[in-house]
Every structure is written in C-alpha cells, then in structure tokens.
Amino acid sequence: MATKNFDLRSYKGFRFLTILCLVILYAPLVIVTIYSFNDSKSITIWEGFSFRWYIDMFSGPESAKFKLAAWNSFVIAIAAATIATTIATLSATSLVRGGMFRTRTLSLGLISLPLMVPEIVTAVATLIFFNTIGFDRGLLTIVIAHIVFCIPFAYLPIAARMQGIEDSYEQAAQDLYASKFQTFTKILMPLMMPGIISGFLLAFIVSLDDFIITNFVKGAGVETLPTAIFGSVKQGIKPNIMAISTALLAVSVMFVTLSYFVSKSEQKD
Amino acid sequence: MTDQHQAAIDVRNVVKKFGNFTALENVSLTIRDNEFFTLLGPSGCGKTTLLRSIAGFEQVTDGEIQLFGDDIADLPPNKRPINTVFQNYALFPHMSILENIMFGVEMRGNDKAVARTRAGEMLELVQLSQFAQRKPSQLSGGQQQRVALARALAPQPRVLLLDEPLSALDLKLRKAMQLELKAMQRETGITFIFVTHDQEEALTMSDRIAVMSDGKVQQLGGARDIYETPDNVFVADFIGETNLLKITVDQIIDGRAHCQLGGGHKLTCNEVQGIGVGTQVHLSVRPERLFLSTQPFEEESMAATVIENIYVGTDVQSIVQLNDGPKMTIRTQNSELGNKAVFDLGTNVFVSMEAGAARLLHG
Ligand SMILES: Nc1ncnc2c1ncn2[C@@H]1O[C@H](COP(=O)(O)OP(=O)(O)OP(=O)(O)O)[C@@H](O)[C@H]1O
Numbered sequence: 001m002a003t004k005n006f007d008l009r010s011y012k013g014f015r016f017l018t019i020l021c022l023v024i025l026y027a028p029l030v031i032v033t034i035y036s037f038n039d040s041k042s043i044t045i046w047e048g049f050s051f052r053w054y055i056d057m058f059s060g061p062e063s064a065k066f067k068l069a070a071w072n073s074f075v076i077a078i079a080a081a082t083i084a085t086t087i088a089t090l091s092a093t094s095l096v097r098g099g100m101f102r103t104r105t106l107s108l109g110l111i112s113l114p115l116m117v118p119e120i121v122t123a124v125a126t127l128i129f130f131n132t133i134g135f136d137r138g139l140l141t142i143v144i145a146h147i148v149f150c151i152p153f154a155y156l157p158i159a160a161r162m163q164g165i166e167d168s169y170e171q172a173a174q175d176l177y178a179s180k181f182q183t184f185t186k187i188l189m190p191l192m193m194p195g196i197i198s199g200f201l202l203a204f205i206v207s208l209d210d211f212i213i214t215n216f217v218k219g220a221g222v223e224t225l226p227t228a229i230f231g232s233v234k235q236g237i238k239p240n241i242m243a244i245s246t247a248l249l250a251v252s253v254m255f256v257t258l259s260y261f262v263s264k265s266e267q268k269d
Numbered sequence: 270m271t272d273q274h275q276a277a278i279d280v281r282n283v284v285k286k287f288g289n290f291t292a293l294e295n296v297s298l299t300i301r302d303n304e305f306f307t308l309l310g311p312s313g314c315g316k317t318t319l320l321r322s323i324a325g326f327e328q329v330t331d332g333e334i335q336l337f338g339d340d341i342a343d344l345p346p347n348k349r350p351i352n353t354v355f356q357n358y359a360l361f362p363h364m365s366i367l368e369n370i371m372f373g374v375e376m377r378g379n380d381k382a383v384a385r386t387r388a389g390e391m392l393e394l395v396q397l398s399q400f401a402q403r404k405p406s407q408l409s410g411g412q413q414q415r416v417a418l419a420r421a422l423a424p425q426p427r428v429l430l431l432d433e434p435l436s437a438l439d440l441k442l443r444k445a446m447q448l449e450l451k452a453m454q455r456e457t458g459i460t461f462i463f464v465t466h467d468q469e470e471a472l473t474m475s476d477r478i479a480v481m482s483d484g485k486v487q488q489l490g491g492a493r494d495i496y497e498t499p500d501n502v503f504v505a506d507f508i509g510e511t512n513l514l515k516i517t518v519d520q521i522i523d524g525r526a527h528c529q530l531g532g533g534h535k536l537t538c539n540e541v542q543g544i545g546v547g548t549q550v551h552l553s554v555r556p557e558r559l560f561l562s563t564q565p566f567e568e569e570s571m572a573a574t575v576i577e578n579i580y581v582g583t584d585v586q587s588i589v590q591l592n593d594g595p596k597m598t599i600r601t602q603n604s605e606l607g608n609k610a611v612f613d614l615g616t617n618v619f620v621s622m623e624a625g626a627a628r629l630l631h632g
Pocket residue numbers: 287290292310311312313314315316317318319466
C-alpha cells in the first residue's frame with residue numbers, strides 16, 4: 001500500500017527493541033512463577049507440576065512466620081494507605097482549589113519530590129529521625145514511615161482527577177444553597193472518588209511491597225512479608241519463597257490493574 | 270404585596286476590574302420584579318461578569334448591588350435567593366436527574382420528602398418525568414437544558430439568572446425553548462435575567478433589554494424602543510440591520526432636522542436632543558422601511574441604481590448605489606409586490622422612506 005511508506009508513526013526495527021526490553025523485564029518473573037509450581041526441593045531442576053509449595057506456604061515449617069509477616073504487612077498497608085489517602089485528598093483540595101496562594105508552586109513541587117529521592121536516603125533519614133526523637137522502633141514506626149512515603153503516590157492520581165473536574169459543579173452547588181462543607185462532601189468528594197480509590201490502591205501496594213525503608217525502621221522481631229522473605233533468602237533460596245513471591249506478585253498485579261481501571265472507567269463523564 | 274414595578278435587582282455604579290482590565294465600567298440598571306430582563310451584547314462585553322456579580326461569584330470593585338432593597342455585597346452565593354442556569358448546565362454527573370433537581374431544595378433546609386415532591390413537580394413542568402432516574406450524560410442537550418432550568422427553579426428563587434442557556438441548541442429547538450422560557454417566566458412570576466449575544470433572541474423574549482458593549486450599558490429599554498429609537502450608532506448597528514449614513518444637519522425647523530447627504534441628496538427627520546445645526550452625525554434607516562420606485566415617490570426620493578439583489582427567503586435584499594452618494598440596502602418582502610417592487614440590476618430607481626423611519630444618532 002502506498003500510504004504505508006508515508007506512515008510517520010512506523011519506525012522499523014524499534015519493534016524488536018521493544019520485545020527485547022519486555023523479555024528482559026519479565027523473564028525473571030516468569031521463571032519464578034513457573035518454578036513455584038515445581039515438584040522438587042531443588043530450585044533449578046524441574047521435576048513436574050505441583051501445588052506443593054503453595055500448600056507449604058500455609059502449613060509448612062516456616063508458615064507461621066510468614067503468616068504473621070503477611071498479616072503485619074496487610075495491617076500496615078491498610079493503615080498507611082488510609083491515612084496517606086486522607087492527607088493526599090485534603091492537600092489536593094487545597095492545592096488545586098485553593099486559588100493562587102504564594103507557596104502553591106513550591107508546595108506542588110515538594111509533594112511529589114519524595115518520588116525522586118533515592119529510597120535509601122529516605123530510609124536512613126527516617127531512621128535517624130526516629131533515633132533523634134527517641135522513638136522506639138516497632139510496628140508503629142513502620143506505619144508512620146509508610147504513611148509518609150505513600151502520600152505522593154496517593155496524591156498524584158487524586159490531583160490528576162481533581163484537575164479534570166471543572167469548578168462549575170462546585171459553583172452550581174453553592175448557587176443551590178450548599179455551604180462550602182456540603183459542596184465538598186456532596187459534590188467534590190463523589191466526583192473525586194475514582195481518583196481517591198486509585199490513589200488508595202496505589203498507596204496500598206507501594207506500602208505492601210516496600211522493603212528498604214521498612215527494613216531500616218522496623219524494630220527487632222517485627223517482620224513484614226518483604227523483610228521476612230529477605231531474611232529467609234539470606235539462608236539460601238528455598239522453593240517456598242518462589243510460591244510466596246508469586247502470590248505477592250499476583251496481589252500487586254491485581255491491585256495495580258484495579259487502580260488503572262478505576263481511574264479509567266470514570267474519566268468518560 | 271409585590272407591586273409590578275418594585276426593583277428586584279438594583280445595580281448601582283458597579284465597577285469590576287480584573288487587574289488593570291475594566292470589565293464593568295460604572296454600570297447602573299434597575300431590574301423590576303416579575304420582568305423578563307435581557308443583557309444583550311457582543312462577546313466579551315461583560316455580560317457574564319455582571320451576572321456572576323449578581324450571583325455572588327465575583328466581588329465588585331466598586332458600587333453596590335441591591336436585592337429587593339438590601340445590599341448583598343456580604344452575602345455569599347449560597348445565601349442569595351438567586352439561582353443560575355449555567356451556560357454549560359453544570360448538572361452534577363454523579364446524581365440522577367431527580368437528585369439534581371432535589372439538591373437545591375434540600376440544601377435550602379427542606380427534608381427529602383418535600384424535595385422529592387417538588388422535584389417531581391418540576392420534572393412534570395419540563396416534561397421529563399420519565400427520565401427521573403437517568404444520569405445527565407444520558408440526556409440530549411435540549412433535555413439537559415430543561416433539567417438545568419428545573420433545577421434552578423425548584424428552590425423557588427426570587428431571581429433566576431440564565432447565561433446564554435440556549436446557545437448550544439440547534440435553531441429549531443432554540444426557538445421552541447425561547448417560547449417555553451417566556452411562558453415559564455410568566456407562569457412562575459420569577460424575575461428572569463437572561464444573557465444572550467443573539468439580538469433576535471433578545472427581541473423575541475424580553476420585556477426590557479440592556480444593550481451592553483465594552484463594559485458599559487449603551488441603552489436600556491423595551492424591544493421596540495431599542496429597535497426603533499436606538500440611542501447611538503453602536504445600538505443601531507448591533508440590533509438588526511440598518512443603513513448607517515454620514516450626514517450633516519443643515520437646519521432645524523419645527524422639530525424637524527433637515528440633513529444633507531453626500532451627492533446633494535436631502536433628508537428630513539425628527540430632531541434629536543443634543544444634535545445641533547452644522548454637526549456631522551450618523552443617520553440610521555432600517556432596510557425594511559425603505560422602498561424603490563421608477564418615479565420619484567416624494568420630493569426627497571433619491572435617485573439610485575440597483576447593483577445587487579440577494580434572495581433571502583422571506584425577503585429580497587436590494588443594494589443600490591445612490592447617484593454620487595453611498596450605498597443603501599433595501600428589504601422587500603417576497604410576497605408583497607405592490608409599490609415595493611424588486612427591480613433588475615442596473616435599473617435606475619428612486620429610494621424613498623416611510624415617514625419617521627430615519628433616526629439621527631449620537632456618535
Ligand atoms: N477572571 C477573569 N480575569 C481576567 N479577565 C476576565 C475574567 N473574567 C472575565 N474577564 C474579561 O472580562 C471581559 C468580560 O468578560 P465576560 O465573560 O463578562 O464577557 P461576556 O460578555 O460574557 O462574553 P461572552 O458573550 O463571550 O460570554 C472579557 O474581556 C474577559 O476577558
């Protein structure tokens with residue numbers, strides 16, 4: 001076809017590069033996933049398909065430790081995501097709707113800056129902070145640290161959603177006798193809900209997966225799933241780790257997908 | 270209790286500045302209770318700004334706005350018994366049509382049952398009862414417009430503001446809605462302040478019209494006043510079509526101004542306050558008040574040549590060149606072929622005007 005030669009969007013050869021990238025990105029995950037179904041104590045020799053390591057996950061010798069760690073992770077993620085999302089929603093409201101106050105641009109920059117700070121720096125800084133104020137490390141320090149680094153992740157989808165909401169709805173509400181507070185709860189919040197849910201899910205998964213900061217601020221004996229996995233792997237990789245990792249991966253993928261669809265679905269109206 | 274001519278809204282010397290830019294320049298107007306009042310003017314003249322100031326979304330830089338005799342400067346929008354039909358409707362997308370209409374009634378302190386009854390009545394009024402449970406995005410533009418109207422009327426405001434509510438509709442629907450709006454205003458007795466830049470719409474619907482340009486009110490009056498006795502060149506030109514002719518006033522005798530048009534043509538018209546002998550001013554004559562003939566119809570008939578005939582459906586629009594003078598446009602009704610005849614191009618004709626058709630203008 002004649003038009004094909006003029007299609008500016010087609011760059012031949014780039015398709016190969018793209019596929020290469022995808023292979024490099026996903027090969028390790030695919031291998032871990034496949035070997036989690038291996039019916040063998042060895043992690044490299046395939047001996048047939050089985051769910052044995054998934055059963056081991058619930059009843060094996062290490063299951064108690066991992067169940068507790070998973071529970072900790074879950075509780076921390078729920079608490080951190082809930083609080084971070086609340087803070088992010090309020091900040092987005094004042095930053096996007098608060099008019100042009102002097103520190104607005106600065107505030108906008110500051111709220112997303114942590115995304116670019118190397119995590120190890122944040123981890124060390126948080127640890128030093130807790131030590132300085134003499135705060136005993138434990139579950140609570142993890143939750144506080146998670147709230148802090150989850151805020152920007154929750155903020156971005158919420159602010160993006162909010163920028164897409166014309167202020168004429170709020171004006172219409174006030175025109176119809178709603179107070180500022182009623183306008184917020186009855187109009188702005190429902191309209192922002194897809195952004196809020198999406199922000200919550202993102203914050204939840206970021207908290208669930210975090211290792212570096214958690215490892216620094218957790219108290220002795222308190223483990224989350226990632227730190228427990230790391231601790232176990234230090235003594236040699238066992239196949240049960242692959243099953244646990246695959247399960248964690250599945251949860252992450254599920255949440256990220258959910259977050260994506262929630263933010264997409266309501267953009268139409 | 271409310272007599273016909275009580276002021277609903279009194280705008281007094283209102284100035285609104287955005288930075289250095291003056292959007293409203295000393296605007297004063299009184300809008301009577303129960304009237305259909307229209308703000309008419311070209312894009313950017315400050316209509317929306319004035320409306321937003323009345324609704325409470327803009328704080329005026331100077332001057333005062335009174336609502337039934339009280340200064341409302343300190344009342345936020347949600348405390349003013351004024352509702353708005355927004356240009357883009359701004360229907361709440363997450364609520365059903367019914368909930369949209371109930372919103373204002375509930376926010377005004379009525380309980381849900383009252384709001385539901387009231388919303389039901391409003392839906393009936395705008396003939397959308399069968400759509401009560403739909404979301405706004407599931408309605409057509411015209412239907413959304415009616416919901417916006419119902420929502421604004423439901424809390425029974427004392428004044429309703431409408432910012433170009435019909436501009437998104439097609440011509441046919443717009444005409445139908447114009448009549449509906451007018452009827453609704455008469456039935457409810459609520460004061461309507463309607464914004465449009467469509468002069469025909471303004472003329473059809475309004476009791477009174479304020480013509481605005483550049484942040485100033487140019488003229489305020491009934492449709493007929495504004496069309497037939499415009500105060501200045503801007504109003505004459507903006508409302509309908511007109512022939513604007515540069516003339517010099519020769520003499521004024523018994524309230525009649527004798528004017529001189531280029532090429533030795535003479536015209537007589539009623540004197541206008543403040544226009545004296547010797548001044549160069551403009552004269553406006555509507556095309557439909559001129560007619561053509563092959564023989565001079567009267568002493569002041571002007572010799573001309575037909576240079577163009579344009580067929581516009583109901584009328585034929587003829588453009589003639591006055592001998593040694595300017596061009597003029599004449600409108601002849603398509604059906605009425607008596608002395609108001611249409612002539613072939615190049616025909617030598619005489620242009621005459623109906624008595625009282627010409628008007629002297631300031632500016
Ligand atoms: N918030 C604002 N900041 C600065 N200038 C503004 C603002 N709002 C309006 N203006 C200016 O004030 C003038 C009047 O605007 P306004 O919206 O009242 O016009 P309008 O008569 O409603 O026009 P249209 O028919 O296009 O809606 C315009 O020149 C506009 O640019």
